[in-house]
Each structure stands twice: as C-alpha cells, then as structure tokens.
Amino acid sequence: MSEETNVSASPAQPNAAMIPLPSAGEEEGMTKAEKSVYLASQWTLIIRRFRKHKLAVWSLGVVVLLYLMAIFCEFLAPYDLSRRFNQYIYQQPQTIRFVRDGRITWPFVYGFKAEVDRATFRRIYTVDTSKVYPIKLFVKGDPYEMWGLWPMDRHLWGVEGEDATAFLLGTDRLGRDSLSRIIHGSRISLSVGLIGLAISFVLGLTIGGASGYIGGVLDEGIQRLIEVLRSFPSLPLWMALAAAMPPRWPPLQVYFGITVVLSLIGWTGLARAVRGKLLALREEDYVMAARISGAGATHIIARHLLPGFMSYIIVSLTLSIPGMILGETSLSFLGLGLRAPVTSWGVLLAEAQNASIVALYPWLLIPGIPVVITVLAFNFMGDGLRDAADPYGR
Amino acid sequence: MASYIARRLIIMIPTVLIISFISFGIIVLPPGDYLESLVASLEAQGERADQDYIAFLRRSYGLDQPFIVQYWRWFSNMFRGDFGYSFEFRREVSDLIGERMLLTVVISITTILLTTAIAWPIALFSATHKYSFFDYVATFFGFIGVSTPSFLIALVFMFLMGRYFGVSAGGLFSPQYMDAAWSWARVKDLLAHLWVPLFILATGSTAGSIRTIRANMLDELGKPYVITARAKGLTELKVILKYPFRVALNPFFSSVGWMLPGIISGSTILSTVLSLPTAGPLLLRALQTQDMYLAGSFIFLQTILTVIGTLLSDLALAWSDPRVRYGKAGS
Numbered sequence: 001m002s003e004e005t006n007v008s009a010s011p012a013q014p015n016a017a018m019i020p021l022p023s024a025g026e027e028e029g030m031t032k033a034e035k036s037v038y039l040a041s042q043w044t045l046i047i048r049r050f051r052k053h054k055l056a057v058w059s060l061g062v063v064v065l066l067y068l069m070a071i072f073c074e075f076l077a078p079y080d081l082s083r084r085f086n087q088y089i090y091q092q093p094q095t096i097r098f099v100r101d102g103r104i105t106w107p108f109v110y111g112f113k114a115e116v117d118r119a120t121f122r123r124i125y126t127v128d129t130s131k132v133y134p135i136k137l138f139v140k141g142d143p144y145e146m147w148g149l150w151p152m153d154r155h156l157w158g159v160e161g162e163d164a165t166a167f168l169l170g171t172d173r174l175g176r177d178s179l180s181r182i183i184h185g186s187r188i189s190l191s192v193g194l195i196g197l198a199i200s201f202v203l204g205l206t207i208g209g210a211s212g213y214i215g216g217v218l219d220e221g222i223q224r225l226i227e228v229l230r231s232f233p234s235l236p237l238w239m240a241l242a243a244a245m246p247p248r249w250p251p252l253q254v255y256f257g258i259t260v261v262l263s264l265i266g267w268t269g270l271a272r273a274v275r276g277k278l279l280a281l282r283e284e285d286y287v288m289a290a291r292i293s294g295a296g297a298t299h300i301i302a303r304h305l306l307p308g309f310m311s312y313i314i315v316s317l318t319l320s321i322p323g324m325i326l327g328e329t330s331l332s333f334l335g336l337g338l339r340a341p342v343t344s345w346g347v348l349l350a351e352a353q354n355a356s357i358v359a360l361y362p363w364l365l366i367p368g369i370p371v372v373i374t375v376l377a378f379n380f381m382g383d384g385l386r387d388a389a390d391p392y393g394r
Numbered sequence: 395m396a397s398y399i400a401r402r403l404i405i406m407i408p409t410v411l412i413i414s415f416i417s418f419g420i421i422v423l424p425p426g427d428y429l430e431s432l433v434a435s436l437e438a439q440g441e442r443a444d445q446d447y448i449a450f451l452r453r454s455y456g457l458d459q460p461f462i463v464q465y466w467r468w469f470s471n472m473f474r475g476d477f478g479y480s481f482e483f484r485r486e487v488s489d490l491i492g493e494r495m496l497l498t499v500v501i502s503i504t505t506i507l508l509t510t511a512i513a514w515p516i517a518l519f520s521a522t523h524k525y526s527f528f529d530y531v532a533t534f535f536g537f538i539g540v541s542t543p544s545f546l547i548a549l550v551f552m553f554l555m556g557r558y559f560g561v562s563a564g565g566l567f568s569p570q571y572m573d574a575a576w577s578w579a580r581v582k583d584l585l586a587h588l589w590v591p592l593f594i595l596a597t598g599s600t601a602g603s604i605r606t607i608r609a610n611m612l613d614e615l616g617k618p619y620v621i622t623a624r625a626k627g628l629t630e631l632k633v634i635l636k637y638p639f640r641v642a643l644n645p646f647f648s649s650v651g652w653m654l655p656g657i658i659s660g661s662t663i664l665s666t667v668l669s670l671p672t673a674g675p676l677l678l679r680a681l682q683t684q685d686m687y688l689a690g691s692f693i694f695l696q697t698i699l700t701v702i703g704t705l706l707s708d709l710a711l712a713w714s715d716p717r718v719r720y721g722k723a724g725s
Contacts, residue, residue, distance in 0.1 A: 228412050231700045235662060236677060236693055237420075243681035243689075244423040322541065329543050330663055334678060349546070354667070358553045365553070368546040375541035 046311060049388035056384020059377040066374055070186040077180035078158040078166060080142035081343055085165065085175040087114060090361050091125050093170040093178075096135065108134040109159065109166050122360075133159040133166060170363035172351055181348055182367050188344035190374065192259050192328045193321040199263040201317060204270025211271065212278030213301070219275075226268045234265050238327060242336040251342040258337050262324045273316050277309035284308075311389035319382040322375040329371050345371050398712075402705055413697045414472075418465045421690040428481040428684045429457060451481075468687065472694075478687025482680065487691050491673065498672040501592065508596040513603035520604065521611030521642075522634060532604060539601020548594050548667045555590065591668045606645050614638035640714065647710045 051057055069076060094109040111131025115124050139158040146152050159166045169178040211222040241261040245254055281287060282305070290300050331337030332346025340347060348367035352358050358365060429448055452458050456467055468478055477487035520532040539547075614620065615638055623633045662674030669675070673692070680689035 224409075228409055228416070231409065231413065231697055231704065232416070232693075233696050233700055236696055239662070239678065239681055240420045240689065240693055241423075243684075244420060326543050330545065333543070333545055334663060334666065336678075336681070349543075352549060354669075358549050359556045362553055365546070365549055368543070368550075371546070372538065372542050376537060379537065379541060 042307065042311075046388045050384050053384035053387055055380045056387075059380035059384070062373065062377040063381060066186065066370075066377070067190060069183060070190045073183045073187050074144040074146055075152070075154070076156050077177075077183040078139075078141060078155050079177040079180040080144060081176075081181060081184045082341065083142050083176060083180075085171065085177075087175070088112070088125075088165060088167065088171050089123060089175040090173060091123075091167055091171045091175070092361075093363055094165070094167050096168065100132070106134050108132050109168075111163075111165065131164075133161060133164040135166060136160055169366050170361070172348075172364065178348075178363060178366060181343055182345065182370060185343045185345045185348055185367065186370065188255065188338065188342060189325060189328065189346070189371070192255070192262065192344070193324040195256075196259040196263040196266065196324045197317055197321060199260060200266035200270055200320065201313075203263070203267035205274055205313070207267070208271030208274030209278065209301075212275035212282075213297075222271070223275075226271060229265065229268050232265070234327075235330070237265065238262065238331060239334070239336055242331050251339065255338060255342060258328060258331065259324075262327050266320050266324065269320065270313065270316055273312060274309065277312055278305060281305050281308045311385075315382060315385045315389045318378060318385055322378045322382075325371065325375055325378075399705075399709070402708070406701055406705070409701055410698060413701070414469050414694055415465065417694040417697060418468060418690050419461075420693065421686045422461060422464070428686060432481070468690065472691070477691040480680070480685050480688040482683050482685040482688070487688050490676065490688065491691070491695075494671060494673045494676060497670075498674075501588075501595070501670065501672060504588075504592055505595040505599065508592060509599045509603060512596060513600045513607065516600075517604045517607035517611065517642075518634065518639065521608045521615065524612065532608075536601045536604045536608075539597065540605060543663075545663045545667045547597060548664050551590075551594050551597075552668070591664070591670055594668065595664055603646070607642050610642035610645060611638055614641050644711060644715055647707060647714050 091112055091114075094112065096107050096109060098104055098107055100108070111128045111133060112125040113128040115126070116122070117124050135157055136159065137157050138154050139160050140153050141155040141158050143151060143153040167177045167179070169182065171177055172181070207222060211219045238261055241264070242258060245257045249257065287300060287304055290304050295303070328337055328344060329346035329349065332339075332344055333350050335350060338344050338347050345367045349365070349371075352361075352364040429452055433448060456464050459467075471478065475488060477491070479485070480487050480490055483490055516532050520529045523529055617638070620633060620638055623637050624630075628636070662678055664670075665672045665674040666678055677689065677692045679685070680692065
C-alpha cells in the first residue's frame with residue numbers, strides 16, 4: 001500500500017533514512033510544521049499517520065461499535081437468545097414501516113397471519129394490516145441478567161403486548177428471532193478472535209523472543225518446529241484438531257478448545273516476525289550505544305527493542321483476527337466447531353446448510369453479513385495500521 | 395543450484411518423519427476409536443454388535459496395540475502403497491482416494507487456470523489504471539471476496555442461480571448418470587454441471603490474487619527501471635509485461651506450491667456445500683467418524699504435497715527471479 005503513503009507525504013515530512021535529524025541547536029530555526037514532525041514521539045506520528053487513512057479510521061469506528069454490541073447484547077437484542085415462538089416458525093422478516101394511511105407515523109411493524117398450505121404443509125405468513133405494533137424504546141421484555149450480575153428486563157427497543165412480535169430478520173426453524181440471535185452471537189464470534197489472539201500473542205512473543213535473543217541451538221530448533229507447523233495446510237489441520245475434541249465436552253470447554261486450535265498456527269507468523277525484528281534491531285547503533293552505556297539486557301529489550309517492533313506486532317495481530325473469525329465461522333458451519341446451544345455467527349449460518357433451505361428461507365443467510373462487515377473492518381484497519389506502523393519510513 | 399536442491403531434499407527427510415508422526419497423532423488423539431463408535435451406533439439402532447467380529451477387527455488392525463506400534467505399522471505400510479483400510483467404507487484407503495482423485499484433479503486444475511485467467515488481467519489493468527472507476531470496482535470486489543467465507547459465496551450463488559436461472563448448483567451429475575459408467579453422454583452431463591461449481595470456486599480465489607498482484611505492481615511501477623524501459627522507447631505494453639509484471643508475479647510463484655495440497659483438499663468447505671464428489675468432503679466425513687487411516691492418510695498426503703510444493707515454489711521463484719537465484723543459490 002505504498003501508493004497512499006506516497007501521495008499523502010507532504011514535503012515537510014522528513015525521511016529519516018536520508019535527512020539527518022537536526023541537532024538540538026537547530027531546533028530554533030525550524031518552522032512550526034517541521035517542529036511538530038521532528039519533535040513528535042513515535043506514537044504521535046503513528047496516530048497522525050493512521051488518521052490520514054480515512055477508511056481505516058471509519059473501520060476502527062465500526063469495530064468499536066461491533067464490540068459495544070457484543071458487550072451489551074442482552075440489552076440491545078429485543079428477545080432472549082433461546083425464546084421460542086412456536087406459532088412463528090420460519091417466519092419471513094417483518095419490515096419497519098413509517099407510513100400508515102398516507103401519513104408519516106412513529107415506526108411500527110405489521111403483525112403476520114399464519115396459514116398452513118395444505119399441499120406442502122408449509123406455513124405461509126401474510127401481512128395482517130389490522131395488527132399494528134409500534135416499536136417502543138426501553139420496553140419490558142424477556143428477563144435477563146446483565147453480565148450475569150444484575151437481573152433486568154428492559155430492552156433497548158421492542159414491541160409491547162401479549163401477542164405483539166417484531167422479527168425484523170425473520171425467525172429460524174424453532175421460531176427464534178434471528179436478529180436477537182445475531183446480536184447475541186456477536187459475543188462469541190468477536191471474542192473467539194480476541195482470545196485466540198491473546199494466546200498467539202503470548203506464544204509468539206515468548207517463543208519468537210527467545211529464538212531471536214538467545215539464538216544458537218534453541219533458535220535452530222524453534223525455526224524447524226515453525227517450518228513443520230507451517231507446512232500443515234491450515235484448514236485440514238483445524239478440521240482434524242476440532243474433530244479431535246470429544247463431543248461430550250461442555251460448550252465452554254469446546255469454545256476454549258476451538259480458540260486454542262485457531263491460534264495454534266497463528267503464533268508461528270508472529271514468532272517469526274518478532275525474531276526477525278529482534279535480530280535486525282539488535283545490530284542497530286542505538287542498541288550498541290545503550291550497551292556501551294552499561295544498560296542490562298532486560299532494559300535494552302524493554303526500553304529500546306520492544307518499542308521498535310511493538311507497532312509491527314500490533315499490525316500482525318490485527319491482520320490475524322479476520323482469519324480466526326473466518327476460521328471459527330467455517331468450522332462451526334461444517335459442524336466441527338462450536339455447537340448449539342453456544343451461539344456464534346457460524347453456528348447460525350450452519351442452519352443454512354444447503355441450497356434447498358436457502359431457497360425457501362433466504363433470510364437464514366443474514367448472519368453472514370456481520371461476518372463480512374467485521375472481517376472487512378479488521379482488514380481495512382490492519383491496512384491503515386500497517387501504513388502507520390513505520391512513521392519514519394518512505 | 396544442485397547443492398541447494400540437494401540440501402533442501404535432505405532437510406525434507408526429518409520433516410516428513412515429524413509430519414507423519416503428528417498426522418497420525420492427531421487422528422488417534424480423540425478418545426475411543428472407530429470400532430467403539432460403530433458398536434455404539436449399532437446398539438443405538440437396537441442391533442447387537444458381533445463381539446467376535448469386533449474383536450477380530452481390533453486385532454487385525456492392531457487397534458489394541460500401543461500408539462507407537464500402530465504408528466510404525468501405518469507408516470511403514472505406506473511405502474508399500476498400502477495406506478490402510480477405511481472402516482467406514484470397508485475398502486482400501488488407496489482405492490477410495492484414487493477413485494475421487496480424477497475429478498478432484500480436474501476441478502482443482504481448471505479452477506487454478508480459471509482463477510489465473512480472471513485475476514491476472516484484472517490486476518494488471520487495475521494497477522495501470524490506478525484510482526480509475528474500474529480500479530475502484532475491482533478493489534471493492536476484491537475486498538468483499540477476501541472477507542467473505544467461501545461457503546457463504548457458494549450459498550448466495552446457489553440461491554441466486556436457483557431463483558433466477560432455475561439451475562441447481564449441487565452435484566456434478568444428473569441423477570441418472572450418478573453411478574453410470576463413463577460414456578460420452580456422462581461427460582456431456584458433467585460439463586453441463588461443472589461450470590457452476592467452477593465459477594463459484596474461481597470467484598472465491600480470484601479476489602486474493604487480484605489484491606496481491608495489484609499491490610506488487612503498484613510497488614514496482616514507480617521504480618527507476620520502469621522509467622528506463624520507457625525511456626528506451628518500448629511500447630507501454632512491453633514495458634509492463636516484460637519488467638514490473640514479472641516481478642509482481644513473485645508472490646504467485648512462491649504460493650504456487652500451495653496449490654498442490656489444494657488439489658487434494660480442494661476447498662473442502664465449498665465441495666461440501668456444493669456436494670461435489672471430490673476428496674474434500676471425504677476427508678470431512680472421515681474426520682467426523684474417526685475413520686483413522688482414511689483421515690490420517692489424507693492429512694499426511696496433503697502435508698507431503700505442501701512440503702514438495704514449497705520446494706517447487708522456491709525453485710520456480712529462483713527460476714523466475716534472478717535475484718533469488720544469484721543471492722540464495724549458494725547458501
């Protein structure tokens with residue numbers, strides 16, 4: 001993505017590789033613009049560069065919103081995860097309407113009338129304009145425990161009344177509200193990536209760091225191990241490991257098992273990056289200067305080396321999240337990953353297993369949309385971070 | 395060059411050993427074995443499992459032996475072309491794999507060719523017409539393609555095709571040709587069905603190719619040697635194709651080896667969704683039913699192909715890029 005950076009580079013922006021940094025005496029003679037660049041810390045420069053990448057900033061916003069949705073899912077979803085409406089199985093989405101009798105009104109939905117087709121035994125739902133359910137804010141609904149701590153029953157929005165329903169994205173084969181399930185599913189889908197990331201991060205940093213800093217036989221051994229691990233094609237390996245998990249495991253354990261499986265390959269890339277950077281930075285003049293000044297190994301690593309490649313680690317981590325989210329979705333879709341009652345976007349998509357079901361109930365594919373949005377947002381964000389990670393380069 | 399290849403081949407030996415060990419380990423890892431799940435499913439159906447037969451099977455396949463003995467038996471037999479026995483299908487693993495191999499290879503290779511034929515021109519045009527309308531469209535679809543799970547693309551396509559063209563995208567044969575012997579009519583039937591999955595498979599993999607080649611082209615287009623080539627008075631097409639494009643293809647060459655294992659697993663998920671009779675769904679099934687020799691052989695074969703593929707990739711890269719050839723050949 002060098003083209004964007006070339007375009008955005010203003011003449012005032014220095015190129016550290018070519019222009020010698022001004023000595024303290026010259027600071028007085030600098031223009032304000034030059035000063036703000038030369039005297040800014042690395043992180044200020046990174047943030048400044050990142051903010052130029054508009055798409056990445058927007059994506060960051062989207063990611064934050066998605067995680068907010070995951071955190072407050074019980075409150076945001078109109079229904080409970082497992083609330084069934086037996087009389088509304090496979091009901092198509094209800095549309096929010098603003099116009100009634102030619103006048104603009106408060107948003108509402110029409111109720112549905114269910115009939116059974118005698119030839120095919122399929123339920124057919126038709127809009128019943130006599131049932132008008134206005135959408136209200138902070139309605140009383142299914143009780144839940146916010147974060148397992150406070151019992152609550154208010155939902156951000158919903159419809160009130162004994163048989164009032166609002167299934168904006170339709171219902172599934174048990175008559176559960178798809179939208180609510182998608183919102184609840186975000187918690188699992190979005191956290192799988194993060195926990196997998198944390199595991200990759202710890203493994204990659206320690207193993208890669210040891211490999212790069214200690215070197216020798218250890219380095220050689222670790223590099224061979226990484227090569228072997230990387231030569232396994234990732235999807236079949238994931239499938240095999242996921243299938244190896246005993247079906248009797250409780251859902252939570254399966255969940256952690258899957259994240260461990262997903263991060264098993266992820267750390268190798270990070271370990272390599274860390275090792276490579278460590279080896280390169282170790283030879284830098286400023287490290288030599290620190291060593292001559294009498295700094296210890298820990299001090300050099302923490303104070304001089306770590307800030308040098310921290311940005312690369314963040315980039316490589318951000319770019320590895322989408323892979324994990326897609327991996328979880330695919331595994332769950334195949335039935336090898338998470339299983340009901342645990343609900344993730346992949347588990348929801350598993351309902352749309354074949355073309356005939358999709359042809360009858362196309363709204364079952366909707367959980368794919370948040371997956372695509374999440375992965376896109378992480379990809380754009382990673383792109384922006386990659387450009388920003390090296391504020392002195394190019 | 396010769397010593398480079400020789401060195402790589404020697405390193406491969408321990409790698410293959412470790413890989414075979416891990417492959418087998420993963421397959422034996424789940425508690426229980428196929429026979430136990432067989433007994434369980436028989437009893438669930440109200441049938442009584444023939445204990446003598448089960449014991450006979452267990453003995454003859456060495457399932458009562460310790461791990462290391464089982465492993466060695468499996469590994470050494472493989473060199474004699476004996477990949478073991480599939481419990482689920484009650485047939486030799488080599489037969490099962492071989493049977494599905496022809497279609498798998500045909501589909502995979504056509505997909506690779508199709509992907510290349512679509513991705514290269516688009517990527518080239520996109521890069522040379524940066525920020526044009528076409529480029530934005532290509533970039534947009536590229537990002538969408540990279541960010542969408544492949545099975546979702548397949549499902550959406552199947553839905554659209556079923557609804558608007560009345561084409562069913564599942565399977566490779568019409569019912570009457572499913573188990574028929576090969577004949578001209580069957581080939582024609584295959585071709586009539588093949589284009590849909592091929593199209594879906596290619597769409598899934600095109601996006602990534604376009605993105606990489608475009609990014610590399612953009613990096614290369616600004617380099618001085620391109621200006622030199624232009625200054626020499628070459629036509630623009632020749633400038634692009636002869637210099638920067640060759641460099642931009644490097645990541646293609648370094649990943650071409652990864653297509654070898656892809657030929658076996660050939661987009662497992664897509665094939666499952668599209669119910670194609672290729673090797674991928676067979677692997678999935680084998681993993682689900684703990685059909686250990688079938689699954690183990692699959693994973694082992696795939697990984698070996700990856701190792702060979704990586705070697706071929708490196709050689710292809712050395713062949714296409716003199717810098718790699720002269721820089722690395724001695725080391």
